[in-house]
Amino acid sequence: MATILIVDDTPENLAVLSGVLSPQHRVRAVNSGRRALQVANSQPPPDLILLDVMMPEMDGYSVLAELHANPATADIPVIFVTALESSDDEERGLTLGAVDYITKPIRPAIVVARVRTQLELKAARDLLQDRNRGLEAEVARRMAENLRIQDVSIHALARLAEVRDPETGNHLRRTQAYVLTLAQQLSTHPRFAAFLTPPNIEVLVKSAPLHDIGKVGIPDSILLKPGKLTADEWEIMKTHCRLGYLAIEQAEHDADRPVAFLAMAKEITHHHHERWDGSGYPDGLAGDAIPISARLMALADVFDALIAQRSYKKPFPVEDALRIIRDGQGSHFDPDVVDAFFARVDEFLRIAAAYVDPESAPASTLTH
Missing domain, CATH: 3.40.50.2300 (Response regulator)
Structure with missing residues (x-):
């Protein structure tokens, strides 16, 4: 009734x-x-x-x-x-x-x-x-499941490069967290605010682990070489940017509709070794011609490479790593990105300590 x-x-x-x-x-x-x-x-x-x-x-x-x-x-x-x-x-x-x-x-x-x-x-x-x-709940459940599958798939792809180059250890986790930190710091900056919106930051962070996916195409004799690469070997190593770009571009073509994270992953993969002064590779882009996503990834990648141990080098002391980043302001890196890094440097060091590789310096030394 x-x-x-x-x-x-x-x-x-x-x-x-x-x-x-x-x-x-x-x-x-x-x-x-x-x-x-x-x-x-x-x-x-x-x-x-x-x-x-x-x-x-x-x-x-x-x-x-x-x-x-x-x-x-x-x-x-x-x-x-x-x-x-x-x-x-x-x-x-x-x-x-x-x-x-x-x-x-x-x-x-x-x-x-x-x-x-x-x-x-x-x-x-x-x-x-x-x-x-009921339909809304089901749609939300399926979207959440699709996002989980997407995240797992991204990390599975990124792990392909890591499997080929096992010394990278927690590199993916660290660089992903570094990129997020930089993006948050720059999200209100006049030069970056229009791009670094919350949805774009989410896509950027999701895409970051794919930056070295192209290394799966580099021969073991070069990728796993313990010593310094020859000039010819270095030219081959540099092709990992193009290889990763082409792999993701093919994935885009195979998709039945645009996928935001693939577009940004393609930018990061292709251009994260470009330099602010135009001396980087593969295309020699300079200044604002370098995608913002790649500029953030460039600093995150270099900082992590400096403080991490590799078969061909020991980790740099934090003070030396910070000096190298500062010296690269305006030449290697976008000056404003470097300023953002130093504004949040303590957070970078906390991330490095949280995901330190077993063979690297102990977490207690990651301070300044």
Whole structure:
């Protein structure tokens, strides 16, 4: 049985309406607008309200306005029941959000029919809302699952390069965290704010682990060589940027729709070895021609390479690494990116300590 709230300041009207509706519905009757609002906010709320218009202190129009202003009661349908008979009165009531308008003296058959119609409509709306909520929950669940799969896939791809070059250790975790730190620091900077929006930062951080994916195409004799590379070997090593770019570009072509993180991963992979002064590779880009994503990755990658141990070198002391980064300001790195690094240098060192490689310097030495 539906619950119907009847609101009228005249006891005789409450008695008549209750008598008409109580055989088929649960009826609650109140004699003021304030009391009607209290009952509407109680549990369980009424399924339908029959509301008198002309009442002392608070008329029906005011009651309806407050019902609609409260999210808890805004969806309860209201039928105005009134002695006002002009079309202007009816139009005003419907404009304010009433679902129907019954004039006094009431005719029981009309009241029963209109109440039944509105209850059926409400039941249909409630069913539709329930189904929509279920669909929204399912869509959210599937999107979350797809994002998890995407993240796992990205890291699986990135691990291909790490498997080929096992000495990188926690390099992916560190550089991803470094890039996030730089992006957050620069997100309000006039030169970067338009690009470093929260959605772009999320995509940037997600893409960062793919920066060295092209190393899977470098021969073991070069990639795993313990000593210094020859000039010819170094030229081959530098092709990992192009190889990674081409691999991701092919993935883009294979996708049936654009994928944001692939576009940014392609930028990072291709250009993270470019230098601010144009002396980098593979394309010799300079200044703002270098994508912002690659500029952030460049500093993160170099800093990590400096403080990490490799088969061909020991980790640099932190002081030396910081000096090299500072010396590269305006030549190797975007000057503003270097400033962002030093503004958050303590956080960089905390990240380095949290993901230190077992063979590298102990975390306690990663301070300055």
